[in-house]
Amino acid sequence: MDMMELIRTRKSVRTFDGKAVTDADRKKLTEFIRTIQNPYEIPVEFVLLDAEAHGLSSPVLKGEQLYIAGKVRKVPHCEEAFGYSFEKMVLYAWSLGIGTTWIGGTMKREIFEREAGVQPDEIMPCISPLGFPAKKRSLKEIAMRTGIKADKRKPDQELFFERGFSAPMQPDDPQITAALEAVRLAPSAVNKQPWRIVKCGSSYHFYEVRTLSADDAPWDVQKVDLGIAICHFMSIAGGSLTVSEPEIKAPEHTVYIATVTV
Ligand SMILES: Cc1cc2nc3c(=O)[nH]c(=O)nc-3n(C[C@H](O)[C@H](O)[C@H](O)COP(=O)(O)O)c2cc1C
DSSP, X not given: OOHHHHHHHOOOOOBBOOOOOOHHHHHHHHHHHHHOOXXXXXXXXXXXXXXXXXXXXXXXXXXXXXXXXXXEESOTTHHHHHHHHHHHXXXXXXXXXXXXXXXXXXXXXXHHHHHHTOOTTEEOOOEXXXXXXXXXXXXXXXXXXXXXXXXXXXXXXXXXXXTTTTEXXXXXXXXXXXXXXXXXXXXXXXXXXXXXXXXXXXXXXXXXXXXXXXXXXXXXXXXHHHHHHHHHHHHHHOOEEEOOXXXXXXXXXXXXXXXXXX
């Protein structure tokens, strides 16, 4: 599968077939993880954790045997960097047929943080199970997907704009059209899809519609979502990332995150 196909076919997997990830696949994953970089150049560390040995579980999962946790130092842009790098891992795992689910909330966080060895200057925004999808989703998973409308995505005109937030974007390059579709399909916390993009020439300004995290939260989970969106966009369109806010009037609760220039 090429990158676009991986992005199109990836779905959260919460019901696993109970088979262990083979040593060969673990090795491939471990080797790939070492190569992961993000455009913020902030290192993200991954830790594989066997569920039984570490006493780990999540109320939304069934049949999982292995977890992966991600840790990052608490520095500016760490959430976006985390989102970018963790999503690279998610897409690579899927290329091996290994299913994942981003989990930031539905877990006993203190146990995962302890077992992953999170240090006082680090955060662990999310973890994921790793395993092979069961043939049928559990009833709990079906109900959850229905509840958060997990198969739905917002249409282009609500997400992508040109020279400001009033005109819809009209991309004239098929690669950009594909990159925008990759953003649209990205996973996000509670499927809120908080990303907005404003095109100005060859620059694509990414914004976050902030609705989930309180101002005093230790980190902003929707910045993680933005990191995922940037990962999808750059995986298809390439480009380089800068952080320099343009003079564009953004709607309420909408904050500038980064610019990708292609
Ligand atoms: C940052 C982040 C945090 C998430 N946290 C959870 C979680 O705590 N529990 C859960 O079941 N799903 C969680 N999800 C998965 C989303 O609900 C899911 O990606 C979304 O509904 C879209 O469904 P899909 O991944 O199948 O496309 C999270 C996703 C992201 C990106």
